[in-house]
Amino acid sequence: MDSPFWYMRKRFWRRKKTKTAHLSHPGFHFLLSFLLSLVVLVRGESPPGYFQQQVHYAISVRLFPELVRLEGRETLTYFNRSPDTLKTLYFHLYWNKFRAHSYARPFSGRERGHIEVLSVQDSSGRDLNFSIDNTILRLPLPRPLPPGDSLYLQVQFTGMIPPSGERFGYSGEHFDIGNWYPVPAVYDARGWHIDQHLDGEFYQEWGDYEVEITVPRPFVVAATGRLMNPEVLPDSVQYPGRTIQYYLQQQPDTTTVTYRFVAERVHDFAFCADPEFVLKQIQVGQTTLQFFLQPYRLKTWNSILQRVVEGFSFLQEKIGAYPYRQLSIVDALITAGGIEYPNLVMINGYIISPRELAITIIHEMAHQWFYGLLANNQTRHGWMDEGFTTFFEIWATEHLWGREGNLNPTRQSGWQRWLGYTQTARREAYLNYLEYALSGREEPIDTHFDYFQHNPYIPTYDKMAVGLFTLKRLIGDSLFLRGIRTYYRRWRFRHPYPEDLFLTFNRATGMHLNWFWEQWLRTTWLLDVRLRKAVGRWVQRKGGRQFRLTMVLERKQPLAMPVDVAIELRDGSQRRYRIPIPGWLSRTDSSDLPSWHPANRRYVARLYLPAPVRRIQLDPQSKLPDINPFNNDNRRIPPLKLFWLHRQYVEPDLRCYTATLFPQLFFNDVDGFVIGLRSVGNFVGPLYWHRLETQLGSRSGQPGLSFRWSSLLPIGTSRVRYYLFAYRLEGRAGGELALSYRTRTQPVNHRFLLGWRVRQLYDNRYPARAWSPGTVSILAFEWIRHRSVTAYRKLVTRWQLRVEVAAPGGDYPFQRWELVLLPRIALGPQTNLRGRLAVGQIEGKPPVQYLFYPSGAAPVREFSNAFARSRGTLPVDWVRDGHFRLPGGGQVASAAIDGAPSAQGGRRLLAARIDLDLANPLARLLPSWPVLPTLQTAVYAAWSQLNWKKITRRSGDAELGLTLFWDDLPFPLRYLGMSDVKLTLPFWYSRPAAGNNPWKLRWALSVGFTPFR
Ligand SMILES: [Zn+2]
Known part of the structure; x- marks a missing residue:
């Protein structure tokens, strides 16, 4: 896929953050404060029928860095404040996601992390039986727990810390520890919430924590809650010149230190430990922002601290005061952009751009409200935190850099700026939403995070943020903020559900807004x-x-x-x-x-x-x-914006049709140098687009023109689209009119195309390969069955059927059909087995450019590739020896090399090919080289038969080889319209021409070319 999706993925990994509550009361004060918090909760405007359970945790845990393990003892008091008598409790053991063959990793036999529960005891020290189903522990209670009663439990556990990943883990001597202890699942008015942990986020009970964390002495610990014994922090923690004594000592320092934290009225507890942390503190109102930083990153962080403070103040001003006294912001080694925990956020320590770092921190800080204080079920209603957080991230960063200055930092490299490619965060969210909505793969925002069949991030993040901006503009800032603030005031320290948000917002604004919530969140309707x-x-x-x-x-x-x-x-x-x-x-x-x-x-x-x-x-x-x-508009003519050399998939304005002009220069034997101007344009990706090519041959004086246009058929559905194509270019002329229909079924969808194509060769000096003269007129039918890739699916297949039947007006009465099956099996990360099975047949009198070729696509398809279209563009040897070819047909490269371009085509095709993708070793060996690390490699076996009724050695061919392909092309090649380059090295083939050695090294090159399909 092209970079927009890559980029989005990256951006969406930016996750939530947490807060830490600071308690000023150690020891017995804890009980007092706990009782006080109960009073506050009871006094608050508790909605009728609402209840929430309460848990008091006392945990002592020891970190063993060399063993990457935790050992912990947890005592918890569970207060049943529901109206129901409970006979069973459930706990989350989130790290069991990393066990071999877990629900999240069914195909992996490797253990990467876990939580092992050694014992669960009641108040009398009696061992209780429990059972574990992957990430959920079920504990039948020795006696039922009636409403109003409480239960005391003692749990002993160990944890195997997973390697650093999205949200937590270890990397060297650095530890990001989240979701690490057995934690009761939420029991609320809707019952137990015992979702297995796959990839979505979290949901836990409100409670209070006393946590003792023991680490080797040089380690510094950042955590949820307030540090009760700050004297354990080494003096050097304040200094940027901090060094790791841990490594310098001959004998590792085995003496340990215990950090004691207390956190009140939070729903989770996380910590980070690193021997190198440097601490910076900034007081904002009653809250201390504590930055735990890697010393080598101080310069980057220092450059954005002021922005972070401004962002934090903006959020308080718009939503409401942050009620805790501390918020830790940690320079962590996770791979998500960031992750929120109560009072603590972990920020991806690999982010280089200061702007991106600031935006990520602001996103995670906004989660302190939407998740930290308004503790919705993140797995079931992810939009309640991510959508609001994305909205406030964009709003706060617009406050910092201005609406037009709020540019995406990852798209600000030199040439992008030079070409004028900029995208503001808000427009980008709109664009993501519109492209997604028009893709036909939209799913309602309010979908369980684990149940999304496609990208869950665009609906929960972007579409929700777009909806909130729309609502804000429709009802005005002051009413909108009244809704937000009332929702915050009424539901903080609780578990809000969507209906609670809707009702609170409607009442606060005095408006009936259910039409908005219901349409935007629970349908995939579009607006036009x-x-x-x-x-x-x-x-x-x-x-x-x-x-x-x-x-x-x-x-x-x-x-x-x-x-x-x-x-x-x-x-x-x-x-x-x-x-x-x-x-x-x-x-x-x-x-x-x-x-x-x-x-x-x-x-x-x-x-x-x-x-x-x-x-x-x-x-x-x-x-x-x-x-x-x-x-x-009654004027009907859309506003147009023209760009020069602009990358084609950029839509800088959502109210304009955007067209981009590219000059180009090619060469062929007939025209000499071909000077041309190409234009591509579109509005919101798939809605309207055009491709225009004009050229003039310098030697021949021959002009050339090709024009394609496509848009939705104006019949009120976004599923039917029409295509127009007309050209007169390099000896060939033709036209096409087609309609396509795409189903929205999931996860399997179908695309049907019906079209009429007329093609004519009027100058046979041009084609690089044999073409039959005269006019070909056909009716074409195409069907593509596509199964979308879902994260846990091993086998994905795609079917393609193409049928072409002669239509009136042509010189060639023939019919042709071709069926291709493309399975793909995921074997592991970056390792796939890809297959290709093709079968086809031609009846009647076909022109030669429609025949099947063992070496690849029929010549008629090569016309759409400017490199292959005409004689002389590529070196004569490449074409004569068949080194250059297009994928398709039989795909046996050696047939091209061996047989030269005029190699016989056939009327029947039966071909199979298997590619095994391999990790590119150069990516590790030469990571900083410009091209080599991005090459992808595969070994393959291919076999192709041009007469499947009578299999003979003469008509069939087979080979083994290596493919290097490159689909992450740099701008200059994309500018030429190239989408990928593939080099094939067949090292064995079955039917060498006389005297050829089947083991001799050969090569064939193919180029994918996007604009002129
Ligand atoms: Zn987030």
Whole structure:
């Protein structure tokens, strides 16, 4: 996949953070504060029927760095504050995700981490029986626990710390320890929440913690809660010149030190330990921000500390005060961007860009509110924390750098800036959402995180953030903030559910907003309002002569939102109106038009105006996530932005059609140098796009033109698209008209295409390979069955069927069909077994360019590749010896090398190929070289038969070889339109020409070429 998805993945790994509560009361004060917190909770406006359990933890744990293990003893008091008598308790053992053959890693036989429970005892020291199902421990209680009663348990456990990964683990002497102790699952009004831990995040009971962490002496510990014995911190922790005595001593220092933490009213406890940490503290109001940093990263961190402080203040100002006295921000060695825990956030220590570091910290800090204090179930309703957090991350960073200056740091490298490629964070979220919505793979935001079939990050992060920006703009900042603050005040220190958010928000704003929540969160409806018609004329009314305007609006997609209308009159004056949703803001304002009910697709408005109308715009300020803003305007011509040398997949503006121009220079034997201009353009990725190619041969004076256009068919669904293609270029002319339909079924979806294609060769000096003259006219039908990759699926297959039948107007009566099966089996990280099975047949009198070739695609498909299209573009030897070819057909490279380009094509094809992807050893050996580490390698075996009715050695061929392919091309090659380059080295083949040695090293090169498919 191309970089946008890569990039998104990376960005979405930025996870949550945590907070630590600081307790000022050691020892027996703890009980007092606990009782006080109960009083506060009881006194708070507890909604009817709401309850939450309470747990008091006292844990002592020892870290053994050399063994990468924890040993712990946990005593917990579980208060049953539910109205139910409990007979069983459940615990999460999150690290068991890393056990061999766990639910999360069913195919891995390697143990990478676990939590081992040695014993569970009751208050009398009696061992209790329990059972474990991977990450869930089930504990039948010796006696039922009635409402209002409490239970005392003592648990002994050890932990094998996993290697550093997304959210926690160890790397060398650095330890990021989250989700590390047996922790009761949540029991709430909806019962037990015992989701196995796959990849989603967490949900735990509110409680208080006293935790003693014992580490070897030079280690510094950062944790949730307040450090009760700060004297254990080495003096040198304050100094950037800190060195690790641990390594310097001949004998490792085995003396240990115990850090004591107390945390009150939190729902989890995490810590980080590192012998090198340097501590920086900044007081913001009543909270101390504690930065635990790697000494070699101080310069980067120092450059953004002020931004972090501003961001923290912004969040407090917008949402509400942060009630804890400490927040630790740790320079951690996780691979997620960041991860939130109460009072503590771990930030990816590999982030280089200061801007990206600051944005990540602000995201994780926003989680202190949305997750830390508003403790929703992250696995079931991930959007409640991630969506709000992404929204506040963007809003806070816009506050820091300005709305237009809030650029994505990972897209700010030199050439990107030089080419004017910038994307603000908010536009990027919109774009991610729109592309996702139009992909046909959208799933509702409010989906269980483990149940998403596709990317869960775009709905939970971007789409939710886009929805909140839309809502904020529709109801205005002050009402929006009143909703947010009320929700925070009412639900902090609790477990809110979506309905709690909706109700609180509706009541606080005094609005009925369920239409928004329900459509945006629980459907995949799109929004597309259209100005269908606007007519007007002068009429005589009581007040005199007036211009009567009749507007017909239409919802082309079902999603309904209030619509603003701006009308510009010929006398230069402006009018603004709003069309409300019934029950919401209707008739509150004199400029409101009658409401438009969501059930009605059409809407007619009649206005009496003092002058004729010049322009009508729906949603003039782009408040709405409209998938097609071009039909919102009576002018109909979309605004256009032109870019020079801009990368083709960049959409800098969501209200413009973006076109990019590229000059290009090629060579072929007939035209000499071919000077050309290419243009690609689109609006929101898949919605509209074009490809245009114009050229002129310097020697021949021959002009060439090729134009493709595609867009959705305007019938109110985003599943049917049409394609137009016309060209007259390098000796060939033709056209195509096609319709395609894509199902939205999941996880398997289908794409059907029906088209009419006419192709003609008018100058046979051009083709590099044999072409038949005259006109080919065919009806084409294509079917692709695609199974989307889900994380836990081993086998993924794709089917492709292509049928072509002669249509009137052609010189060649023939039929051709081809069926290709592409299975892929995941064997391990970066190791796949990829297969390809192809079978095809041609009847009648086909032109030679449609025949099957053992070495690859039929010549007719090579026309779309500028390198292969005409004679002379590539060195004569490459073409004559068949070194250059396109994948497809039989894919036996040696047939090309051996047989030269004119090698016989066949009417029947039966071919099989297996590729085993291998890790590229150069990526490790020469990581800093420019190209080599990005090469991918595979060994393969291929066999191809051109007459499957009569298998003979003469008509079949087989080989073994090595493939190097490169699909992460740098800009200059992408600029030429290349998408990938593949070098094939067959080291054995079965049918050498006379005198050839089957073991001699040979090579064939193929180039994928995107724009002119
Ligand atoms: Zn997050």
